[in-house]
Amino acid sequence: MFAFMDEDSVSFGFEDVSREEKSRRVKGVFASVAGRYDLMNDLMSAGVHRIWKANMIAWLNPQPGETLIDVAGGTGDIARAFQAKANEVGRRRSSQTETLTFVSDINEAMLVAGIKATDRNMPRLACDAAALPFPDRCADAVTISFGIRNVVEIDKALQEFRRVLKPGGRFACLEFSHMTHRVLQDAYDQYSFKIIPWLGERVTGDRASYQYLIESIRRFPTQDDFAARIRAAGFSEVAYRNYSGGIACLHTGWAV
Numbered sequence: 110m111f112a113f114m115d116e117d118s119v120s121f122g123f124e125d126v127s128r129e130e131k132s133r134r135v136k137g138v139f140a141s142v143a144g145r146y147d148l149m150n151d152l153m154s155a156g157v158h159r160i161w162k163a164n165m166i167a168w169l170n171p172q173p174g175e176t177l178i179d180v181a182g183g184t185g186d187i188a189r190a191f192q193a194k195a196n197e198v199g200r201r202r203s204s205q206t207e208t209l210t211f212v213s214d215i216n217e218a219m220l221v222a223g224i225k226a227t228d229r230n231m232p233r234l235a236c237d238a239a240a241l242p243f244p245d246r247c248a249d250a251v252t253i254s255f256g257i258r259n260v261v262e263i264d265k266a267l268q269e270f271r272r273v274l275k276p277g278g279r280f281a282c283l284e285f286s287h288m289t290h291r292v293l294q295d296a297y298d299q300y301s302f303k304i305i306p307w308l309g310e311r312v313t314g315d316r317a318s319y320q321y322l323i324e325s326i327r328r329f330p331t332q333d334d335f336a337a338r339i340r341a342a343g344f345s346e347v348a349y350r351n352y353s354g355g356i357a358c359l360h361t362g363w364a365v
């Protein structure tokens with residue numbers, strides 16, 4: 110269960126550290142695993158993260174001509190999926206309107222690892238979620254997938270997402286969360302604490318980063334607590350739906 114520590118410390122996995130220290134360590138985690146990040150995601154979740162992400166895109170219902178800012182976008186799969194869906198809708202309607210998808214992330218190594226021959230032109234920006242270099246009310250959608258847990262200034266970041274959204278814009282945040290079925294908790298704990306760090310070591314040579322992943326999930330707010338923080342940042346119609354019994358959760362909200 111997440112609990113606020115004293116004003117100057119934040120959680121890094123099970124440790125409480127200064128904000129600067131968390132920022133430094135999070136950068137280290139993703140610089141270390143960037144090259145094998147996508148492969149590890151597929152292995153750890155047996156590909157299920159793709160289904161969760163497809164559900165997020167379905168909720169967003171991308172339209173041609175829209176602007177998306179994907180925050181903590183890493184290797185860019187959400188931005189690519191949003192663009193592909195909007196293009197598909199555009200083709201059906203014979204619409205020529207261009208969709209604009211930005212991938213932003215604090216870590217250049219993650220952005221670079223995601224560049225594909227087919228999307229070299231997709232705009233990529235290295236920036237902190239809590240200080241987005243975008244004007245007010247410029248985006249139709251803001252997304253963050255498995256990123257918010259790593260952000261040092263979570264509430265500032267939520268306010269930034271609200272600031273850059275146009276009226277009527279939508280916000281979707283996919284994140285690991287807390288299991289809703291006690292029966293499965295034991296098996297999930299065994300898998301998380303035993304298998305994932307072991308797999309991380311085998312695939313990326315970095316056990317500690319995957320130990321951090323598991324611990325940071327346990328320290329993240331519950332579904333209801335995080336929904337309250339999204340509401341406090343000024344979003345309306347805040348809702349969430351659990352995936353795979355709460356292993357992941359899609360939080361959504363609207364800028365009105």
Ligand SMILES: C[S@@+](CC[C@H](N)C(=O)[O-])C[C@H]1O[C@@H](n2cnc3c(N)ncnc32)[C@H](O)[C@@H]1O
Nearest residue numbers: 139181182183215216219237238254256259260
């Ligand atoms: C687990 S990865 C998620 C990548 C991708 N969105 C996905 O769903 O696979 C978390 C990402 O958050 C980024 N990140 C961490 N702290 C951040 C911050 N303060 N601002 C922006 N990005 C941040 C990391 O660099 C990393 O690429």
